Amino acid sequence: MIKNIYIELTEKFNDGRLRAVICSGQAAVLHRIAVMSKDGDWIIREEQESLSHITQILEGYGAVYRFGAPLDIRWLKEGWSSHFEFMQGNLRIRTDFFTRPPRISSEMLEQLWNESEGKHPPFINKHLLAEMKKTNREKDYAVIGEIARRMENPRDIFLYSRSARDIIELAGAFPKALEEIKDRRELLTKLPCPTDELEKELDAERRKFMHANEERLLKYSDASRKWSEKWPEVRSLVSGRPLTESHAIISKNAEGVLPFAP
Amino acid sequence: MNKMLIKDEFLSEEDLSLSEMGDEELEAYWNFWLELAQSTNEEDKELYSHGVFVQYPVSNHHERNS
Numbered sequence: 001m002i003k004n005i006y007i008e009l010t011e012k013f014n015d016g017r018l019r020a021v022i023c024s025g026q027a028a029v030l031h032r033i034a035v036m037s038k039d040g041d042w043i044i045r046e047e048q049e050s051l052s053h054i055t056q057i058l059e060g061y062g063a064v065y066r067f068g069a070p071l072d073i074r075w076l077k078e079g080w081s082s083h084f085e086f087m088q089g090n091l092r093i094r095t096d097f098f099t100r101p102p103r104i105s106s107e108m109l110e111q112l113w114n115e116s117e118g119k120h121p122p123f124i125n126k127h128l129l130a131e132m133k134k135t136n137r138e139k140d141y142a143v144i145g146e147i148a149r150r151m152e153n154p155r156d157i158f159l160y161s162r163s164a165r166d167i168i169e170l171a172g173a174f175p176k177a178l179e180e181i182k183d184r185r186e187l188l189t190k191l192p193c194p195t196d197e198l199e200k201e202l203d204a205e206r207r208k209f210m211h212a213n214e215e216r217l218l219k220y221s222d223a224s225r226k227w228s229e230k231w232p233e234v235r236s237l238v239s240g241r242p243l244t245e246s247h248a249i250i251s252k253n254a255e256g257v258l259p260f261a262p
Numbered sequence: 263m264n265k266m267l268i269k270d271e272f273l274s275e276e277d278l279s280l281s282e283m284g285d286e287e288l289e290a291y292w293n294f295w296l297e298l299a300q301s302t303n304e305e306d307k308e309l310y311s312h313g314v315f316v317q318y319p320v321s322n323h324h325e326r327n328s
Contacts, residue, residue, distance in 0.1 A: 032288065039311045079314065165269065217316055228319030
């Protein structure tokens with residue numbers, strides 16, 4: 001198996017049972033698509049045993065909280081994310097966690113947990129990776145483009161492709177698949193059309209996804225304003241403490257300041 | 263150039279070669295990349311790459327730098 005801090009952490013998070021699945025940038029590496037992220041991200045089980053276990057593992061690495069939501073179901077179930085950091089030698093390791101990643105339905109999450117059982121390491125499939133990459137960053141759409149190229153089912157390629165040329169070529173080869181899938185992606189309803197028209201649709205779609213993510217982040221930013229003002233005080237309270245102690249202090253201080261729902 | 267031969271390109275040659283790497287080679291490249299990427303730690307110390315937080319709170323910059 002590949003030896004890497006993120007694999008090592010995943011193995012420890014999942015000691016005894018499946019609690020955490022690698023997602024985002026390091027999943028892109030494991031799909032052999034790109035190496036472009038320094039941080040580790042995991043979708044984790046929304047249950048206390050998993051959160052407590054993960055906190056214990058991070059404590060063993062000397063991890064500290066970064067500004068963010070407590071690793072606590074009350075916040076995580078409303079889409080908040082929790083962030084930690086530690087040094088391993090000269091490597092700065094950041095670990096980010098969520099139980100409800102954006103654009104992933106509960107059915108997709110259930111499927112993720114089922115298909116991840118027994119995998120070493122478990123990491124999200126191409127569909128989920130493509131959905132999670134619909135962020136407000138331009139570079140993520142290049143990754144979606146490459147993910148789509150690696151998909152095998154024409155229906156999946158129709159849903160995620162970022163190439164007008166590829167889509168038009170596929171439409172010629174798989175008209176039935178296009179007919180079955182076109183209602184799930186607006187720009188597919190424009191076919192048949194010239195390449196440059198589809199390119200404009202792709203650009204507009206990308207902008208729409210980016211704006212949607214920006215609006216989502218703005219909602220959380222507004223909701224965390226008071227917490228951000230309180231953070232220096234909270235940070236000084238937990239300075240030098242083991243993570244499990246810090247967690248209890250941070251959670252207590254976040255109550256009533258960082259809303260559970262943004 | 264023949265237009266039919268043009269394909270949309272998303273990622274670099276280095277990224278695309280990952281698919282041809284065996285586990286050992288990927289491990290070496292991945293860990294090497296993480297080492298090199300540490301050079302930007304100072305620049306991105308306030309930033310978040312994923313999740314719902316984008317940047318360390320501006321009002322806390324003084325506290326972070328002290």
